[in-house]
Ligand SMILES: Nc1ncnc2c1ncn2[C@@H]1O[C@H](COP(=O)(O)OP(=O)(O)O)[C@@H](O)[C@H]1O
């Protein structure tokens with residue numbers, strides 16, 4: 124294995140795996156810390172963790188264990204993948220995990236770049252934009268677990284870390300790989316270990332990747348991986364052999380626990396033409412809806428590809444959180460989706476589309492998935508995936524990714540005919 128990646132959630136990890144595969148690296152996504160060594164043909168390994176919203180110390184511990192496993196697989200470069208909207212709180216977990224990984228690797232010039240232009244996330248003068256809005260006015264300020272209220276990534280990261288934060292501004296990024304490399308060295312000499320790097324386009328990300336060819340640790344959204352396969356290819360290290368994709372036929376279901384804007388549009392659209400079941404926070408907390416009831420509903424409409432969702436607008440989410448507490452409520456909803464996914468797979472569902480990062484982590488846990496092969500891209504950042512060794516295909520959609528008709532497209536993409 125050449126490139127070792129650690130993702131802080133499952134959808135984000137599949138987004139990264141998708142970028143690596145598109146750029147020609149044979150990639151496997153591992154769900155949680157792998158219990159065995161990777162296959163000899165794996166060029167990039169993505170260890171997907173669910174560390175975005177857990178206590179900082181636990182996130183550090185799990186990330187370091189993943190790093191050790193990746194080091195044992197022979198990786199020479201490492202990438203810590205987090206959300207392109209920098210989902211974190213003033214305490215972390217992005218900064219503390221990045222610092223812990225850098226400490227362990229003795230790494231300097233650690234790039235921090237959440238930009239993902241393909242999904243409208245750009246970074247200019249240290250400020251993160253989602254399309255034409257600042258991050259803090261993009262809807263992300265209402266995220267149920269990690270409300271992003273400051274678009275200045277240097278300032279937000281600064282709250283999370285022990286060291287100081289550097290910056291390579293767009294003027295230097297536009298100068299290309301050599302200029303970027305010189306700017307990283309300048310920031311390093313000024314005593315900054317974590318360095319926020321602006322990026323507006325895929326070409327910028329390719330140049331940043333080229334500048335980072337000998338840097339041990341990069342951090343960012345999936346975009347930061349864009350230029351890395353090219354570095355390995357230049358050194359003659361890639362087989363450039365594509366894996367064949369095989370979808371799966373059989374019953375399909377859509378599960379959505381994401382409350383992000385894009386998901387809520389997708390839920391609305393899908394509900395117009397499909398049967399759906401809304402799981403409200405009250406119903407989960409007073410147990411008037413449970414797994415058995417949901418399995419019964421989905422089974423009854425087995426051939427109609429039904430949707431089960433808890434997705435709700437910000438005001439509804441806020442009110443429910445103040446009634447039940449953010450954590451207990453998120454935990455209860457995630458547990459329900461996890462148990463539901465497991466029960467549906469047991470009754471023969473073979474195609475599962477899941478929306479939301481935390482939700483998808485819970486779904487993957489419920490399905491007991493260990494490793495995933497990456498298939499065709501459904502929408503930017505979301506690949507179809509096949510569970511290694513099982514007739515089960517999944518799509519794990521990040522909250523704000525995907526076109527309004529994503530659910531229909533995903534169900535089709537997971538099928539055998541694609
Ligand atoms: N109706 C709801 N009220 C409160 N919290 C909810 C509701 N529905 C889902 N949640 C929780 O909100 C969080 C959504 O996060 P996630 O699944 O990562 O979605 P996204 O990818 O959009 O961020 C999850 O923890 C989920 O359990």
Ligand SMILES: O=C(O)[C@@H](O)C(=O)COP(=O)(O)O
Pocket residue numbers: 132134135136138139205206207208239344345383479480481504520521522523
């Ligand atoms: O980088 C991204 O935007 C995604 O890959 C991602 O991590 C999104 O997280 P969720 O919205 O929580 O799925």
